[in-house]
Amino acid sequence: MKVKEDITVNGMSCKHCVKAVTEAVKALDGVKKVKVNLEKKNALVEYDDEKTNIEAIKAAINDAGYSA
Template identity: 80%
Template sequence: MKIKEDITVNGMSCKHCVKAVSEAVKDLDGVKKVKVDLEDKRATVEYDDQKVNLETIKAAITEAGYTAV
């Protein structure tokens, strides 16, 4: 099933941060689409919940050096 989630991402301050978060998430198997908004400090992620879950996505953001809420 395709799921769409908005995740608050703390610690982003520039376009490089946006790129780092985007790349960390888009490389996960099952992620269909990711849009990161620096101004809103939010990542909108569409994913297949049969392949990846929200906790794995948040862990990827944390591993990239940011805080996913």
């Protein structure tokens, strides 16, 4: 089932941070769309909950060096 989540991401300060978070989340199987907003400090993620989950997405963000 397709799920949309709005995840707060702390620690981003530039466009390179946005790219790093985007790539980390997109690398997960089941993620369909990712839109990271530096100003709002969030990531809008659309994913298939049969292939991944919110915990895995947050872990990918944390592993990239940011706090979700």
